[in-house]
Amino acid sequence: xxxxxxxxxxxxxxxxxxxxxxxxxxxxxxxxxxxxxxxxxxxxxxxxxxxxxxxxxxxxxxxxxxxxxxxxxxxxxxxxxxxxxxxxxxxxxxxxxxxxxxxxxxxxxxxxxxxxxxxxxxxxxxxxxxxxxxxxxxxxxxxxxxxxxxxxxxxxxxxxxxxxxxxxxxxxxxxxxxxxxxxxxxxxxxxxxxxxxxxxxxxxxxxxxxxxxxxxxxxxxxxxxxxxxxxxxxxxxxxxxxxxxxxxxxxxxxxxxxxxxxxxxxxxxxxxxxxxxxxxxxxxxxxxxxxxxxxxxxxxxxxxxxxxxxxxxxxxxxxxxxxxxxxxxxxxxxxxxxxxxxxxxxxxxxxxxxxxxxxxxxxxxxxxxxxxxxxxxxxxxxxxxxxxxxxxxxxxxxxxxxxxxxxxxxxxxxxxxxxxxxxxx
Numbered sequence: 001x002x003x004x005x006x007x008x009x010x011x012x013x014x015x016x017x018x019x020x021x022x023x024x025x026x027x028x029x030x031x032x033x034x035x036x037x038x039x040x041x042x043x044x045x046x047x048x049x050x051x052x053x054x055x056x057x058x059x060x061x062x063x064x065x066x067x068x069x070x071x072x073x074x075x076x077x078x079x080x081x082x083x084x085x086x087x088x089x090x091x092x093x094x095x096x097x098x099x100x101x102x103x104x105x106x107x108x109x110x111x112x113x114x115x116x117x118x119x120x121x122x123x124x125x126x127x128x129x130x131x132x133x134x135x136x137x138x139x140x141x142x143x144x145x146x147x148x149x150x151x152x153x154x155x156x157x158x159x160x161x162x163x164x165x166x167x168x169x170x171x172x173x174x175x176x177x178x179x180x181x182x183x184x185x186x187x188x189x190x191x192x193x194x195x196x197x198x199x200x201x202x203x204x205x206x207x208x209x210x211x212x213x214x215x216x217x218x219x220x221x222x223x224x225x226x227x228x229x230x231x232x233x234x235x236x237x238x239x240x241x242x243x244x245x246x247x248x249x250x251x252x253x254x255x256x257x258x259x260x261x262x263x264x265x266x267x268x269x270x271x272x273x274x275x276x277x278x279x280x281x282x283x284x285x286x287x288x289x290x291x292x293x294x295x296x297x298x299x300x301x302x303x304x305x306x307x308x309x310x311x312x313x314x315x316x317x318x319x320x321x322x323x324x325x326x327x328x329x330x331x332x333x334x335x336x337x338x339x340x341x342x343x344x345x346x347x348x349x350x351x352x353x354x355x356x357x358x359x360x361x362x363x364x365x366x367x368x369x370x371x372x373x374x375x376x377x378x379x380x381x382x383x384x385x386x387x388x389x390x391x392x393x394x395x396x397x398x399x400x401x402x403x404x405x406x407x408x409x410x411x412x413x414x415x416x417x418x419x420x421x422x423x424x425x
Contacts, residue, residue: 040070043084047071050317051086052104055292059108065134066104071097073159074127086318093145094367097125098187099290102237104131109221109234110183110206112136119178119200121171122187126152129164132185139164140178142171174200181205189217189239191252198229210237214254215324215399216262216287235272236289238324256328256398257422259335262287264418266308269296285321292405293319297414302340302384307416310356312406315349320405327362329397333425334390335360337375339418342384346411354408358387358418362397370394378413390423 048066057063072083074097079089088096098106106128112118116136120129123143129152132139141164143149149168156164167175171186172194179200186197186209193209201207207222207229219234268286283296285308294310301307312319327335339358348354358375371394376387393400404415 040072040084041067044068044071047084047086047100048104051099051101055101055105057101057104057108059111061112061135062104062108062131065107065131066100068134069127069130070159071100071127074125074130074155091125091148093148095124095145095148097127103128105235106185106187106208106219107131107135109208109219110185112183116182117178118183118185119175119181119197120185120187121174121197123149123152123166124187126156126161126164126166128185128187129166130156130159130161133161133164136183137163140167140175140181141165142167142169142175144168144170172196176200184208186210187239189237193220193222193229198224203227210239213252215326217289236287236291238289238322254326256326257331259325259327259332259400259420259422261325261402261418261420262323264339265304265416266296266301266306267304269306288321288323290320290322292321293317294321300342300414301416302342303417307340307414308404309412309414310404310406311412312408312410315410316354316408317349318405318408320403320407322401322403324399324401326399327393327397327422329362329393329395331425332393332397332422334392334423335400336388336390336421336423337419338386338388338421339375340384340386340416341376341378342414343378343380344412344414346378346380346406346409346413349406349408349410351408354406356406356409356411356413357404358415359403359405359407360391360400361403362394362400364394364396365398367399370396384414384416 044067048063052066053063072080075083075089082089086099086101088099091097112135117138118132118136120141123129123141129139129141143152146168153166174196180202181200182202182205184197184201184207189210201224203224205224209220210217211220212218217237219237221232221234222229263286266285269283270286272282272284284291293312294308296306297309298306310319346356356378360373361369362371364370373391375389
């Protein structure tokens with residue numbers, strides 16, 4: 001799966017951002033106390049209430065499963081203190097465990113029933129399979145990375161998830177001898193739906209899969225009716241690249257010598273699912289993912305007809321959008337950022353460094369974070385302010401993620417006309 005990064009101090013923390021690219025961050029505070037302050041049940045309860053239920057997941061059975069499954073058991077000991085944050089966390093072999101919201105969202109979307117037999121493609125840590133096991137009759141899960149598959153099998157057996165059946169191999173070939181399946185979840189992103197999975201889905205069954213270009217993926221829900229798939233497009237996402245031939249055969253491949261921002265003017269929109277904060281779908285920016293407490297404003301854009309509006313009243317809570325792109329630091333020495341922003345209100349969150357801004361985090365070929373840069377110092381202003389700033393690209397960089405957000409601050413911010421221009425070394 002996937003995730004991103006944050007501020008500077010001396011201890012490692014992982015910040016919540018998306019579902020697919022793991023990113024570590026530095027933050028202050030006592031590392032051990034963050035995990036030990038409350039009981040595990042209380043930590044899970046807060047995770048569900050703040051990061052899952054408040055973002056629109058309603059299924060009571062899914063919420064109960066998310067409160068029950070011990071997520072800390074599915075991450076490494078060094079990451080356990082962050083297990084109940086809404087973050088993707090590294091699990092080794094360039095893979096991550098998805099954020100809790102993404103797991104809950106995917107689970108709810110397939111509408112699990114107690115009698116279902118579910119196929120999962122991309123076991124990873126085994127966490128998604130464990131959540132499903134609480135809700136369905138049997139889970140069949142496949143992992144192509146052998147060490148991860150073996151570790152997940154041992155973990156699921158130790159934790160006594162007896163209705164989860166694991167296999168090591170190419171998930172895109174499915175599990176023909178166990179087919180057909182009532183539901184199929186794919187936790188990795190191919191360019192199109194693998195044909196064997198279509199064949200192995202029951203009539204009336206559901207298949208959830210993130211599809212699209214390497215850095216522009218969207219969840220799609222397919223339902224099998226009269227032998228054919230009926231498609232519904234859902235929310236954007238970002239998952240790590242596939243291992244093996246499927247990734248290498250993509251028709252549209254990213255160009256790390258021409259990094260760019262997609263929909264930086266926020267003119268292209270789509271309807272988001274309703275949440276507890278908004279009982280009706282609202283306009284959201286296309287091409288941006290892991291969107292939290294944002295909407296499209298048409299009242300005061302500086303360019304075009306729309307701009308991005310971010311707001312937060314709860315100190316420390318996320319209000320943000322993210323976007324990833326490739327960048328080859330061997331050839332690209334700088335990124336020239338430009339944007340317009342209007343900070344109507346800004347008060348620090350739980351810490352002084354929780355403030356609004358644009359941050360870019362760079363990753364190396366193994367997707368380890370190797371640098372973080374902040375663009376501009378955003379202060380309250382009555383009018384639109386233009387920001388222009390060059391950011392140095394680390395030579396080891398191979399991709400990056402841009403985060404626009406309040407950073408945990410309480411406030412109200414408008415952003416428009418975001419762009420980058422690469423500068424060769």
